[in-house]
Structure formats: structure tokens, C-alpha cells
Amino acid sequence: MTETAGHPQTETYRSTQSQIDFRGSGRAWLNWGLGVAFVVVVFIMQSGYAITNKSVAADLGLSLTQVGLVGSVYTWVFAIAQFGSGSMLDRLGARRCLPLAAALLTVGAVVFALATSYWMLIAGQVLMALGGSFGFIGAGFIGGQWFDPLKYGFMFSLVQFAASTGALVGQRSISFLIENLGLTWPVLIGGIAVLGALVTVLMLLVLRDPPGAEENREGWQGLRSFIDSILTAVSTVASVRAGWLNALIAGATFGSLFAMGVVWGPRLMMAAGMPDGQAYSVGSLCWLGLATGAPCISWLSDRLGKLVKPMAVACALQLVFLGAALIWAPVSPVLASVLLFAFGFCAGGSMLPFAIAAKLVPGKLVGTSAALVNAVQFIISGMLMALPGQILAGASNVVPAQNIVAEPTYGDYQVAMLVFPGALLLALILSFFLHEPYSEADRAHLEVEANEIAAMIEKRKIG
Template identity: 40%
Template sequence: MSSLSSPVPESAGVGPEYKKHPGARILHGPHRTIGGVEAWLIWSLCTVFVIWLFAIQTGYAVVSPDIQRTASLTVVQISLAGSVYTWAFALCQFFSGALLDRFGSRPLMAVAVAFVTAGAFLYAQTTSMGTLVAAQIVLAIGSSFGFVGAGYIGGQWFPAARYGLMFGLVQTLASLGSAFGQPAISWQLGQMTWQQLLNGFGALGVLLIVLFVLLVRNPTPGPEQLRGTTATARPPLLAGIFTSLGRCFSNRNVVLSAALAGVSFGSMLAMGVLWGPRLMQARGADASLAAVLTAVSWLGLAVGAPLFNLLSDHWHNRRVPAIVGVLLQAVAISVLIYLPKETNSVSMVAMFAVGLFAGAHMLGFTVAGESVPGALVGSAAAIVNGVCFIVGGVLQAVPGKLLPENPVLSDYGGALVIMPILLLVGAAAGFFIKETAQPG
């Protein structure tokens, strides 16, 4: 564990301001039992938020053709709007964790839900490129608190030993939502207009805002939540955020675990969303089978995310399962890239394996969270998640620049080899991670 000291987060409710204002206890509400009923209720609500916002994100691929026609936009504009979301999300991600560390989940998670809700309603009103870009930015701001926020809740409301498992369960449910989200949204679009669908997402968001305001509290921290912290005066907001990020980036384990997780999840995202189906189509598969590959990869991740944390806890070792998982993911992607034609069944198994072994990236969150003081867990998780999406965006864009205008199967071998190479680099980074698991 890190020996660095840090100010107790405001969410802890034990700082000088808290002692001066006893009424804050009523506002924030102390926990009843770490890992008890209230903990599961708040964690479940935050996980529902993640699934909901993932459905909105996934739905963009389904509703974008309708938005394009209604708003008289071009394919380039639709693609640009999607890129705006990705980069806005990545930028906001680095700040969301630090803000959670400073203020806690009670105010910020409700505000995040409000941003995503506003973004959904903006989507429904899209009549121009400006409205669409505004919706993407508003959505990105709120979404940046989703996955990291649910992980932060797991770290605050449950024993530290269960942090990785709780984070893995969030990824499992989010992956299942991604696997089944697009078919469900496609079916719904046959029953209603895209505007009605997005307004429905917004209406659900209003309900979630009410539930977050009423139910989400910041726990009074126990010894595990306060590890490595001291009750010292905190710096101003902006300086405090950059101080938290700086301390995390200066921690070798955080940087290395972010690199390992980034290439693992980034490769999974690029193969599952874009290049896997393109490879299948280059082998002669029809569009429907290629689309199934996306669901198969997410199902694999749904299994792998908690599995690697369970294996890690069982063996009391973080490094070895993470390194082995990333290496096996490199093998699975290589099989996908260099398979000959007419191997649909093997491709399906390989895509599932890509998602399954990508579950090793969740150990990056576990290692980062165990390598910093309790008051920096949110910042560490945000850095790892931000790197994951940045690498994912790069691995979707770079191979496209290397491919000819009308690529054939052999062209993909040279363009996509960057993925197994980066996975080998990520596995190499894992060898330099300092083990954080406690001996059995």
C-alpha cells in the first residue's frame, strides 16, 4: 500500500468543515453497515445508471441514420459528432474521479445523471449539427462519472478486499447491456420514432435523478476507506484536482496498470465494435452474422470481468492473471486476423475469447485502487478508464488510415497487427507492476 498521506475527502464527513457543521451529518447521512443492505441499494442504483447510459451510447449507432435523414446531415458529420463524444468523454474522465474523491458520490452522481438526462432530451430535439454536438458534449460530461462512479461506490461502501470484484460486476452488467442493447433498441424503433425513444430515455433519467437525490449517501468511512489519509487542510478545488491527478500519475503502479488495462480494453473495443465484424465481412459473412460478433465479444467480457478478479483473489496475485489474460487476448486477436476464409464458427469462438481474456483489464482498476491512498481511489480509477477509451479510439482510427479504400482480407493482416503488438507491450508492462494483493 502507498504510504502517501492525503486530505480526507469531503465525502468522508470527518474533515474540519464537518466538525464545525454538525448539520452536515444529516445532509450526507452516515452509513448503516459497510457492505450491508444500504450499500447494495446504492451500488445497484449506480449500476442501473451505467447500464442506462451505455444503452444511450449504444443506441447512437442505431438511431444515427434516422437522425442523419431528419437533420439533413452527412455521414461525415454523423461520424464527427461521434468523435466529439469520445474525446469529450476522455477529457472529462480524468477530472471526474478527482471530483468524486473530493466531494463524494451524493452530490456528483445525481448531477451526472442530470447531465445524461439533458443530453438524451437534446438528442431528441436534434435538427442541426450544432444540437447534435451539444448533445454529445452534455452526454459525455455526465457519462464520465458513470462507470468510474459505480466503481467508486464499490470502493467506499464495501470492504477493500471486494473492490475489484464489485468493479468487475459493474463491467459484467454493462457488457450484457451492450450485448443486448442494440437489438432491443432496433426493435423499439419499429414501434416508435427515434424522437420518442430518446425522450423515453430522458424520462427514465428524470426518475433516476429523483432516486439518486433520495437514496444516495456518502458513507462515514471506516479504517479501510481512510487508509493512507490524514485530516489536513485541502487546497483550492482546481489545485486539489490537479494535485490528486499528479499524485496518481507519479505512482508507478497506476501508470503501468493503466497501460495494461488500456491496451486490453482498447483492443477489445476496437475488435468488438469495428474491426471484428469488418474481418468477418471480408471473409464473405453477411452483415447479420458480422453484427452477432459484437454481441459475442461483449458476452465474453461479461464473463471475463468478474472471473479474473475471482481468480486473482483466489490466488492472492494480481500480476500473473493480468499478464496471462493479456497474452491470451493477443493470441485470440491474432487468430481472428490471420484465419483463412470460411471459418465462421472458429471466428465466433475467437471473438468470445477476445472479450473473455479482455476481462483481465479489470485487474488494472484493482491494482490502481490498491496502490493509492483511499482518498485517491476515484482519481486512480478515472485515469485507468480514461486511458482505456483513448487507446480504444486510437485502435479504431489508426488501422483505418493504413487500409486501402476497398480492403480485402489480406489487407487487414498488416493494418491490425498493431493490436497483438500493443498487447505484448501491455503484458511486458505487467511484469514491472508491484504486487498489491495481500498474502492468503
Template identity: 40%
Template sequence: MSSGHAGYAQATTAMFGERQHSGKGGPEAWTIWILATVFVVWLFAIQTGYAIVSPEIQHDATLSIAQVGLAASIYTWVFALCQFFSGSLLDRFGTRPLLAVAVALVTAGAFLYAATTTFGTLILAQVVLAVGSSFGFVGAGYVGGKWFAAAKYGLMFGLVQMFASLGSAVGQPAISALLGQMNWKQLLAGFGAFGVLLTVAFAFVVRNPVSTPQEIAEAAAAPRGNVFAEIFSDLGRCFRNRQVVLSALLAGASFGTMLAVGVLWGPRVQVARGASDHYAAILSAMAWLGLAFGAPLVNVVSNRWHSRKWPAVWGLVLQAVAVALFLYGPARTPAVSVVVMFAVGLFAGTHMLGFTVAGESVPAALIGTASAVVNGVCFIIGGVLEALPGRWLPAVPTLGDYRHALWIMPLVLVLGVLCALALRERALAGTPGPAPVKRGNTRR
């Protein structure tokens, strides 16, 4: 933590009566990490559940498929915009009280979501959800980086994605089944009710790690600057870092495609192939299950290969092949469909290397900002892949229409391969972690 950042964290400590933590990797660290991970699983369930409830919303609110796609992309773009600021705010203020506020916003968004009657209400719900959700995944990664040893940074981040994906894999078929027992408004209100409980838990349990004596001394002597100016300065440092930019682009190509498949287009393409709505939801869940395995596995493979570049290259190549089979493969048996969708998610785990590379390429004080840049780019690309095909589709699209509109997804993955090839390989000594705190130019 830098001197300026430590100063903000100390002010937050004083304001909210921070208590001493039990040490990195201790019981309190695990409790806070578990809560942060539950937050991510919950918001992922709401986010990916959109693929299941959007046809119901489309029918009841009398919306077009283009409006449904636009609403999904607006969530994604607002999320991405807020993401750039959320990482820097976490670097300065830590998890308390920011994560409690974020959970409250997602809760409010879930209730607005349940009250959707018009396109305007849907957009408002998506915006509120996006602002709160922008602190979720990066917040959980930040907890892993600050409350655990640096060497576990990539693994802890991968575990967050694994549990979030498992939640989505279970959640999509469960949501589909629950829609047979209740309407979508009641279902989303139930998500909101859980959010109320989660907000209370965050308010009373989540704390910031206590700064070291050296950081406290530096914070006392450090001049206070303009928070927003420093945020833009930190963002500028990350965007000037070649490795961070390339890692963000390769991660964006990988996860953006996965997001478009898992949140919107996957179930619709499967229905166009002849699957029932429920079976399409199961196939979409298989992609998230694949991501649950791929997210932590890719860092294990990367460490064994002592390389970040080549696992990223081959992971993106294989993901492009899997997505091409999903879209353009011939008629297939249910078992083959399951394997193809699982492969789409499994190789999408490659995007986690983007966070690892970015975290290793900046000082420790910029972990949150660098992670936010990567995650923000992931969602910007995902938003494009959700919105753009909808403009090319007719009101009642066929499988051929989807194939003509979704060609952009394999193309984006090929561009991601080129970004991965442009990465500069670095020697890895043991299991990697974030770079040590260092001031000055971070361009690589």
C-alpha cells in the same frame, strides 16, 4: 477519507440534508450500488449501441465513415479528459449530488443524439454524453469502495463491469431488432426518456456515506484549500506512482482494444466477412458477453494465484491472439466466429486488474482519482484505436482494407504485455482491498 476530503463531504452533507446510512454492506448500500450499476448499464447501452445505429446516422446525416469514426473518438477523448477530474471530485464530494447531475447530462446527450441532423449536432451530443458518462463507471466503483468492505473493492468493480457488459451483449442485438420496428431517432429518444426517470431516482435515493467521528474532527480543524489545486495535486500523486501508470497502460491496451471492437469496428469487420447486419450485431454482442464473464473472473484467478502481474501478462497475450484471429483468421463457420468473439471479450476482462492494482497502490483517499486515471487512459487508447484506422480506410472498405488498417490493435496489446511484465509483484495477504489511508509520498 483524508481530512480535506472529509471537509468537502461534510459540506455536501450539510447542503443536501444527508441522512445516516445503514452501514457498509447494508440494504441502503446495496440500493445505491444497484442504482449506480443501472446507470453504467444504461450509458454502456447508449455507448455500444453506436456500433449499431452509426450506419443509420451516417446515411441520414450524409456523413463519411471517417466522420463517424471521428465522432466516436471525440466522445472517447472528452470522456477521458473529464474522467481525470471526475474521480477527484468524487473523492471530495461523494456521490451526491454529482451522480444525479451526471445522469441528467447523459439524458440530455441522448436527446441531442436523437436530434442529430449534421456532423456538428452529432459532435455536440457526443460531448454532452461524454461529460456525464465520465462519472458512471468510476462512480459505481467508488460506491463499491466506500459503501462496502475494502476487501470487496476489486470484486464489486468487476461485478459492475460484468453487468455493464451483459447489458451491452443483450442491448446490441435488441437495438438491431428494434431498428426494424422504429427509426433510430425514436430509439434514442426512448433512452432519453428512461434517463429522466433515472435522474429522479438518483436525486431522491443516492446519498454519501457518513464520515466517522474522527474524520469529522479532522475536517473541522483542516484548512480549506483550492479545490482545483488539490485535484491536480492528487492527479500528480497518482501519475508519479509507477504502479498506477503501468496498471493504467495495461488496462488501456486491453479495454481500449475491446472498446474499438465492440463500439465501432467489430460489426463492420463481420459484415465485410459476409455476415448480415443482424448477425454482425450478435457477434459483437458475444464479445461483450465474454467481457461480462472475464471482468469478475480475472480478479478471482488473480486472488487464487496470489499474483496481479502474471494473470495480467497471460490475459493480454491471450487477448492479442483472439484479436489477431478476429482480424486475420481464415474463413470460418458461424460457431467458430462466436467462439472467437467471445474470447476477444473474455480476455479483455484482464483490464480490471488495472483498477485493482491502482486501488492497492494508493491511499484510500485517492481511490476515485486512481480509478479515474486508469479509466481515462483506457478511453484515450480506445479513442486512438477508433479514429486512426478510419483515416486509412477507403469510402467502401473491404475485409482486406480492414486488415491493413486495424493491425494497430494487436500491436497495442503486445505493448500492454510489456507494461504488465514491468509491474512490481507484491505479496497478497488474503483477499486484497484498497491501501489504508496514509499521507506522504505514494511513489512505489
């Protein structure tokens, strides 16, 4: 039977067909590519600190503890900001949020490059963290909107592939520029700021939300209503107990990788007797491992139809390879390279928690669920990044005049970095208490819970 143009079934079909048309289209890849470009700039900035922190410390007279804290401040602010950034993406969309975030990252990089004191470094890190908090989940959010929802986890792994590859290339490039061209860290950070400015302009000109996305969002109803909607989203996601187990596992698996890749991997290699350039190259293999491991483990997870078990196995192997690296790093650069690459590869399992989190909440809160996972990842990353510095400071002598901590021994590093395998062991234990993600029936129940929480907040607001 032929249907008329105004018939509801015809309109529904056209709406569905329109959604099918844009998913995976060239426009989808263009928007996703811009989101990934932003993530790459964020990761180059983050991983670049692994290369520049030694010269930054020497120029500004920082202690080893302060070196760790400068990196940790970024991760802590980044983590806290996640709770707002994820909900803002759900509420406002990528087109409104990401260009502003990229601009904020760029300003922070400029402040960092011009820093003449410890506190200017901190200020630059805070600004970069606020902008960078939209990066990874923003690219994942774009992937979830512009591509098939069933590919959500795999698209996240592709984001991680691009980000880790960018981090690897960034570390190698910065190391080359320092060693061969003698460029200073302010010039290098300034160059990254230029990249951030370029991405900002491209986003303003090109980035768009998918067709129909605006229709599913509420219009602007004032600041109070906007804040209440964010609190509602965060409260709903935070009320899922399994989500916290999932996030803690994600934090330990990614945090140990991040701390090794950004600060402690290269320093461990130097303490083992490697020249600085070689130590940076070997340490950066963590990122290459993560870049290849994330999509491979995600693909395997899809083939098995499981998420929790592959994540647990990857965590166990990550623990084994990291433990071996701590024990055998001095043996040879080749062995150290293999172990750190394998450690990074298995850290690719830290992307599965994003797919798990998305299945634990109503569909309209996917961005907030990703933000919770990423926030916990970076809170734990900050802790793991700072703890070895605190331990080493207690094992070393401080030179009062320059306020620079004398270089600890390799044995000191081995002891201090036991916090990483300790965190992975705890994550492995927690994985036994996490079940496979909920069914569609459970997701419908979560939708009801979300509405109930929203009603409670509205009632308090009226009262």
C-alpha cells in the same frame, strides 16, 4: 472492566461497529444498484453507437472517417473529464456528483437524438461524455465505500459484468427494434435518454453516502480551494510511475475490446460476408465475453493472491484470440462467435488494473486512481477506434456528392485492424516491467508523499 459511555475506546468501538453494520447491507446494495444502473445506461449508449452509426452516417452524409471520429470524440472528452470526476467523487461523494452526471448524460442524448448535422452529433457526444465520465468509476467508488475494502477489485468486476451485460442486451435490443419494427436512430437514442432521466430521478430520491463519509471530507472552502484539492489528488496519483505502466496496459486491453465492440467488430463481420443483423449479433459477443470474464478473472486473481500475472496472461490470450478472429472471421459465424467471445472474456483482465491502482495510492485517493486508469483506457480507446477509419479512408474511394466512403474489402479491414493486436503486444511487453502492488509500508510512504505535495501547493498558493 466496564467502560463508561463517553470513554474514547467505547466511541471507537461504536464507530467501527457502525461501519461493519452498513457494509454489505441492503442499503449498500441499493446504492450500488443505482450506481450500476447509471453505468448500464452509459454502456447502452456507448454500444448502441455500433448499431446506429451506419444509419446515422447515411442520414447525415458522414464519411467513414467521420463515423470513427464521432465515436472518438466521446472517448477523448470522457477520458479528459475522468481526471476531474474521480477527484470530485473523493471530495464530494457520490450523492452530490452522480445525479448531476446522469442529468448531463440525459441532456446530451437528447441533443444527439435531435441532431441534424455532424456538429450537433459532436455536441451531444461531448455532453454525454461529461456525464458518463462519472458512471463506471462512480459505481466502483460506491462499491469501495459501502462494501469491504478487500472486495474492491471484485466489486469493480461486478460493475463490469452488469455494464457489459447491459451493453449486450442494448445492442441486441436496438438491432431488433431497427430490423423488425423499423425504428429510426433518433427514436432509439431518445428512448435511451428516457432511461437516463429515470435514473437521474431515482438517484435524487434514493442515493446516499455511507454513514460517517461526510465527516472524513473537508467542508466547502471556496472554488480555488476545491480546484487546488483536485490538482493535489491528481498530482499525487500521477507521480506514481508504476501507475502509468498499469494504466497503459489497461488502456490497450480495454481499448481494443471497446473499439471492436462499439464500431469495428460488426463492420469486420459485414466485410466477411455476414448479413448486418448477424454481424451485429456476433460482434456483440465481445460484451458477453467481457461480462463473464471480468468476475471470473478477478475471482481467480483473488485465489492466487496475484494481480499482475493474471492480467499479463489474460492480455496474451486476448492477443491470440483477436489475431485468430482477424484471420479466420470469414470461415463461419460459429467460429467467429467463439473467437470474439473468447477475446472479450480475456479482456476481463482489464478490470485488474483498477485493483492494482488502488494499492498504489493512499486510501483517500482511490477514486482518483480509478479515474486515471479509466481516463487512459478511454484515451487509448479513442485512438484505437479512430485509427482503422483513417487507414481505411486511405484505401477507399470517396464519393464527393454524398461524402460517403465506399465499403472497403475484407482485406482492407484486416490490415487496418492490425493496430489492435499491435496495442495488445505492447501491453504484454509492458506487463513484464510492472511488479505486484506495493506493501502496506509502501502505502504509508505514499501517504507522506501526498502530504508533501499538498504542502507544496499550499505554499505556492500563499506565495
